[in-house]
Amino acid sequence: xxxxxxxxxxxxxxxxxxxxxxxxxxxxxxxxxxxxxxxxxxxxxxxxxxxxxxxxxxxxxxxxxxxxxxxxxxxxxxxxxxxxxxxxxxxxxxxxxxxxxxxxxxxxxxxxxxxxxxxxxxxxxxxxxxxxxxxxxxxxxxxxxxxxxxxxxxxxxxxxxxxxxxxxxxxxxxxxxxxxxxxxxxxxxxxxxxxxxxxxxxxxxxxxxxxxxxxxxxxxxxxxxxxxxxxxxxxxxxxxxxxxxxxxxxxxxxxxxxxxxxxxxxxxxxxxxxxxxxxxxxxxxxxxxxxxxxxxxxxxxxxxxxxxxxxxxxxxxxxxxxxxxxxxxxxxxxxxxxxxxxxxxxxxxxxxxxxxxxxxxxxxxxxxxxxxxxxxxxxxxxxxxxxxxxxxxxxxxxxxxxxxxxxxxxxxxxxxxxxxxxxxxxxx
Amino acid sequence: xxxxxxxxxxxxxxxxxxxxxxxxxxxxxxxxxxxxxxxxxxxxxxxxxxxxxxxxxxxxxxxxxxxxxxxxxxxxxxxxxxxxxxxxxxxxxxxxxxxxxxxxxx
Numbered sequence: 001x002x003x004x005x006x007x008x009x010x011x012x013x014x015x016x017x018x019x020x021x022x023x024x025x026x027x028x029x030x031x032x033x034x035x036x037x038x039x040x041x042x043x044x045x046x047x048x049x050x051x052x053x054x055x056x057x058x059x060x061x062x063x064x065x066x067x068x069x070x071x072x073x074x075x076x077x078x079x080x081x082x083x084x085x086x087x088x089x090x091x092x093x094x095x096x097x098x099x100x101x102x103x104x105x106x107x108x109x110x111x112x113x114x115x116x117x118x119x120x121x122x123x124x125x126x127x128x129x130x131x132x133x134x135x136x137x138x139x140x141x142x143x144x145x146x147x148x149x150x151x152x153x154x155x156x157x158x159x160x161x162x163x164x165x166x167x168x169x170x171x172x173x174x175x176x177x178x179x180x181x182x183x184x185x186x187x188x189x190x191x192x193x194x195x196x197x198x199x200x201x202x203x204x205x206x207x208x209x210x211x212x213x214x215x216x217x218x219x220x221x222x223x224x225x226x227x228x229x230x231x232x233x234x235x236x237x238x239x240x241x242x243x244x245x246x247x248x249x250x251x252x253x254x255x256x257x258x259x260x261x262x263x264x265x266x267x268x269x270x271x272x273x274x275x276x277x278x279x280x281x282x283x284x285x286x287x288x289x290x291x292x293x294x295x296x297x298x299x300x301x302x303x304x305x306x307x308x309x310x311x312x313x314x315x316x317x318x319x320x321x322x323x324x325x326x327x328x329x330x331x332x333x334x335x336x337x338x339x340x341x342x343x344x345x346x347x348x349x350x351x352x353x354x355x356x357x358x359x360x361x362x363x364x365x366x367x368x369x370x371x372x373x374x375x376x377x378x379x380x381x382x383x384x385x386x387x388x389x390x391x392x393x394x395x396x397x398x399x400x401x402x403x404x405x406x407x408x409x410x411x412x413x414x415x416x417x418x419x420x421x422x423x424x425x426x427x428x
Numbered sequence: 429x430x431x432x433x434x435x436x437x438x439x440x441x442x443x444x445x446x447x448x449x450x451x452x453x454x455x456x457x458x459x460x461x462x463x464x465x466x467x468x469x470x471x472x473x474x475x476x477x478x479x480x481x482x483x484x485x486x487x488x489x490x491x492x493x494x495x496x497x498x499x500x501x502x503x504x505x506x507x508x509x510x511x512x513x514x515x516x517x518x519x520x521x522x523x524x525x526x527x528x529x530x531x532x533x534x
Contacts, residue, residue, distance in 0.1 A: 044492060
């Protein structure tokens with residue numbers, strides 16, 4: 001076989017390997033290192049380097065180096081004249097000895113001479129400099145031929161594309177990160193606004209201070225116990241925080257009345273779910289159903305609620321959650337006309353009203369969460385923080401919860417075992 | 429002889445002269461192992477590296493680049509490189525790319 005054919009086959013093999021290396025999308029740094037090996041090995045080049053161009057810093061930064069020594073500059077600046085000339089030149093190898101008029105080759109002449117660099121290929125892709133290849137002398141000691149230059153061009157195109165792809169990926173990653181930060185910021189602003197609204201609502205009623213915030217947190221607990229995802233749990237919390245926003249339009253004296261309000265006052269107070277819906281509806285919430293939770297949080301499963309007297313399946317699920325959270329908070333906090341009710345009594349009330357006022361599956365989830373915390377299976381102390389340790393650890397509450405849950409869900413293994421362990425007979 | 433994954437085998441312990449066997453296919457993986465071994469020996473003061481190609485059928489472009497790098501490193505450490513038992517095809521390749529100008533072939 002003629003030497004020329006042999007060379008061609010060898011270079012073709014290197015080019016095929018380079019194409020495969022770039023298509024494999026391995027680690028970028030490793031791809032460039034391998035590319036330098038392939039170009040050196042294809043033509044028998046003693047040393048060289050591949051650099052990426054930073055168009056912001058106007059610098060060529062070395063990505064891979066072979067045999068250039070530790071004193072070779074890792075970063076080299078280009079002037080606008082260099083850039084202009086390289087862009088005009090395009091992806092064509094430049095003989096270092098012929099290019100000494102350019103500032104770039106004057107500045108780094110000593111380094112190039114010392115390491116006997118003979119060839120420089122600006123990597124120009126779509127009229128943009130993306131990098132460069134530096135090549136030393138050939139092992140044969142002969143000058144580069146036009147055939148060598150064609151091989152360098154072909155391989156340089158591949159390497160240029162690899163660098164361009166990497167730059168695009170880096171740009172996409174940067175923008176995704178920027179969007180993520182922006183989204184987090186907006187989300188945080190939204191949550192702060194929601195909390196500010198909740199505080200504003202609660203300010204109207206000195207007896208129920210913190211009510212909206214607590215309803216938000218209880219709603220969050222219920223959603224979490226239902227196994228919802230983070231987004232949905234956050235949505236439930238927001239629905240809880242804003243459920244009473246309609247009360248902002250109700251006169252303070254009605255809300256704070258230390259006596260049983262009359263029918264007219266009651267009618268005005270009962271308008272707050274519909275008013276809340278009107279306030280929240282035009283807002284584009286990141287979570288669905290927030291306005292519906294405000295509108296229907298006083299509806300009951302048995303249809304005896306307000307404003308529309310909806311029945312079970314007609315009531316949006318989120319409104320059922322907020323309804324339970326709202327009622328639970330009302331029962332467990334002091335009111336002007338009565339003190340907070342004992343925990344056991346509240347549990348009993350929830351059980352009795354499951355299927356009437358509350359959705360039974362929500363009651364069992366909620367009470368199940370409470371039991372898990374009391375039994376130490378959930379160490380988040382969510383209930384203790386909201387209700388106080390003494391209240392939560394009242395005598396007999398664990399047994400009451402076990403018994404209630406067993407009554408409501410006799411087939412659940414956890415409650416079955418729990419009930420059996422305290423000597424109670426599970427009801428089937 | 430210490431056989432290492434069937435790619436590169438080291439024949440002798442660290443000394444002034446070291447014989448290193450290239451595997452049957454000198455590519456990126458086996459080449460980098462050979463390069464690592466040679467560098468370790470050069471740093472330990474070895475003055476002659478003999479790369480034995482008796483098992484080597486093919487040397488690809490990356491293998492060539494690694495061998496050129498090895499020659500360069502050996503020269504800057506004041507050491508020489510000898511290639512032994514190189515088959516005819518590989519000799520032809522080394523000749524074509526100028527590798528033989530920098531090493532002694534035995």
